[in-house]
Amino acid sequence: MAATDQSSDHDEDVNRRDFLYVAAGVASAVGAAFAAWPLVNSMNPAANVLALATTEVDLSPIAVGQSVTVVWRGKPVFVRHRTQDEIDQALADDKTDLPDWEADADRAPRSEWLIVIGICTHLGCIPLGQKTSERRGDFGGWFCPCHGSHYDTAARIRKGPAPRNLELPGYSYLDDTTVRIG
Amino acid sequence: MRGLLAVLGVAFALSLAAVPVFAAEEAEEPLERDWPHIGLFGTYDRAALQRGYRVYKDVCSACHSLKYISFRNLIEIGFTEAEAKAVASEFSFEAGPSEETGEMFDRAGLLSDTFPRPYANDAEARLSNNGALPPDLSLMAKAREDGTNYVFSLLVGYEEAPDDFDLTDGMNYNHYFAGLQIAMPQPLFEDMVEYRDGTPATVEQMAADVTQFLAWTAEPSLEPRHRMGFQVMVFLILLTILLYFVKRKVWADVH
C-alpha cells in the first residue's frame, strides 16, 4: 500500500481531510456547548421562584401617615403614605448638603408614596420607624439601632455610618391604588 | 448474525404472547383515540385544554385536587394574565400570623399559588365520599397504564350493571375500572358545563376535553420537549454522519 500519489493530489487530500476533521471538531464542540447550557441554566431561579419576583401591594388601606412593611423577594420593603409635612420637609431638604444627594422627586414620583427597601445600607440591619411608636431618628424618617444611622422622610441618609440612601426597588403603579414592586 | 436474528425473532414472538393473566372480572382495555399531542410532532390543542379546564373547574374540582398546577400555569394554555388572576382570586389561602393580632388570616389567591385542595385532609375527603379518597389529578394521565386513553374511557364508560353482576352498595359500574366497580359516581352529564366558545357540551366532548387538560397537567413540558427533540435529532444525525466519514478517512490506510 505504498503511497504513489502525486504531490498535488496528496495536498488536496490533506486539505479535504483537515476540513473534515475541523468540521467534526467544531460540530462536536458546538454540541457540547448546547448540552452544557441546560445544566448551567438549571441553576438559575426556577419558575416558581421567579413567580415570586414581583409583589403587588394594595395601597387603599394605608392611611396618611401610616407605614407598612411588605416582603418582596425575601426582603422587607417600607411603603409609607407620607403626610404633607413629611413631603414638604423632604422637598426643602433637596437644597441642603446631603451625604448621598438625591432629589425627593426622583425617589418618590408620586410624592405621597415613598417605597424603599428596608435594609440599612451600612451593614444590613432593618431600620426602625415603621410604627409611630418606634424611634424615627432626628430627621423624621427612620433610625437604624445597630450603629445609629438616621434617614429622613425621603429615606435619605443624613447622619451616621451608612454610606447611601435606602435603596429603591423597581416599581410601577398599576392603577391609583395598586403598585407592583419588582 | 443469524444467531442474533433468531434471538430477536424469539424475543418478538414472546412479546406478542406475553399477555398478562386476566381474572374473570377484569376491566376492558381502554378505548384507543387519536389525541393531537401524541406523535413525534404532537402539540396540545389549546382550545380543548381551555374547555377541559372549564370541566375540571366546574365538575371535578369539587372533590379532586390539582396540587402541582399553579394559577400562572393557566397562562401557558392560552388564558390571559388577567383571567388567570381572576381564577386565583376565587380561592382564599391562609396567611399570617398578623403582626397586630398574632392570628392567621385569609388572603385571596395569587398567580404564584397552586390550586388548593377541596378538603382539609384525607379524613374529611373520605367522610364526604363514602370512605373513598378522590385522588389528585395532576399526574393521573401518566399514573395509569395507557393513561390518556384510560381517563377518557373511564369518563364515558359508565353504564347500568348487568343483572348477573353483584354491585356493592354505593359503588358504580364502569367496565374500564379494575374490578368493574368504582366509588366515583358518573361525573359527566350532557350540558352540565357551558363552554365559552359555544361547543356543545356532550358527555364525549367534555370527556375528551378534560382528558386533554389532564394530559397537559401531567406533562406540561411536552411541546418544548418535542421542539427541542427535533433540533437535537437533526443535529445528532448530521454529527454522527460526519463522525462516520471522519472514521473512514482515518482508517483509510488500514483497510
Next chain:
Amino acid sequence: MASAGNREYKSGLIRWIEYRMPVFSLLDGVIGRDYPTPKNLNYWWNLGSILGLALVIQIATGIFLAMHYIPTADGAFDSVQNIMRNVNNGWLLRYVHANAASLFFVAVYIHIFRAFYYGSYKAPRELLWFLGVFIFVIMMAAAFTGYVLPWGQMSFWAATVITNLFSVIPLVGDEVTMWLWGGFSVGSPTVQRFFSLHYLLPFVLAAIIVLHIWALHVHGSSNPLGINVKGPQDTIAFHPYYTAKDAVGFGVFLLLLAFIVFYEPNYLNHPDNFNPANPLVTPPNIVPEWYFLPFYAILRSMPDKTLGVILFVGSIVVLFLVPFLDTSRVRSAKFRPVFRQFFWIFVADAILLGFVGANPPEGTWVVIGRLATAYYFAHFFLILPLVGWLERPKPLPDSIAQPVLGDSAPEVAE
C-alpha cells in the same frame, strides 16, 4: 505495553506542563498515540467507551438534579415534580438521567455478552473480568438506590421487597434488615441514606473503572479472533483510529438516548411510580426496572424465600466463576461452532427470564420461570465446561494480520 515517553511535543505550553507533570505522555501511553490496540476490533468493542460516556452523563445530570431534589419521605415526590415543572430544563435533566440509566444497562449487557461470545474473560484477563463483574454489581446497587429516590409507589415497594430479602440471613437477618431501613419498615431514614449512597456509588464506580482499565492495559484488548497479538503488524495506535471509531459509537448512543428522552421518555417507566408512595396500599404487580427483570424472575422461581435469595445471589456470583467454568482453550466463538449455538440459546434464555420477571408469578409463567432458571445455571455449570472439553474448534489463523494480508504477512515464530 505503552512505549516509553520519547514523544516530542511541538507546543511550548504542553512541553512546559509535561516537564513538570507528564500527563500528556501518560495519556498518550494509555489511550493515545502510544497505546497499541489490535487492528481488527469490531464495533462490539465500542461498548467500553460508551459505558464511560454513560457514566459521565449520569454524574453530570445527577449533580445538577441533586441541587433540587429533597431526600426525605415528605419532600421527595414533590421535589421531583418541582424539577419537572419549575426548574429550568428540569424535565430534560430528569428524563436524561432516568433514561440514560436504562441505556447504561443496555450497554453493559452488550459489553458482557461480547465478553461471553469472544472469550474475553479467559486467561490472562480473568482479573479484568472480575473487576467487570464487580462494576456490574455496583451499577445494580446504584440503579436500585436511584430508583427509590422519586418515592413513587414502585420506588417504595421495590425498596420494601429487596430490603426484606436480607432477613433470610441466618441469626442476624432481621437486625440487618432493620439496620438497612433505619426503622421498622422502609421510611424517610431509608430514602435519606439511599440518596447519600446513590451520590457516592458512581464515584466508587469510577475508581474501580480505573482499575479495570489498568488491568486491561497490561495485556491489551482481546480481539474478535481471540488470538494473541504477535507483533506490531497486528496493532495500530489507539489514537486516532479508535478515538475516531469511538466517536461514531458516541454518536449512535446519543441518537438513541435523544430519541427516547425527547419522544418516549416514560416508555421504560412504570405508571405506578407516578403515584406517591403509600405504605398502606400494595400495587397489584410489583416489578423492578426492566434491567433487573431476569434476576427478579430467578428470585421468584422458588416458593421458598431463602432458596430464592440463594439462587438470586448465586446468579450473579456464578459470573465470577466463568473464567474457570469455561474449559475451552479457544477464546472466540468465531471458531467454536457448537458453543456459538449455546451462546444464542443463553441469550434467548436471559430474555425469556426477563419476560417471566415482568409478569405476575401465576399459571404457566411459574413453570417457564423455573425451567429458564434451571437452564441459566445449567449453561454455566454444565454447558461451559462440557462444550469446552468435547468441542473440536475450527483451526485458528496464525495471526491477526494474516487473514487480512494473506501470505504476505510477515512470518512470526510461534
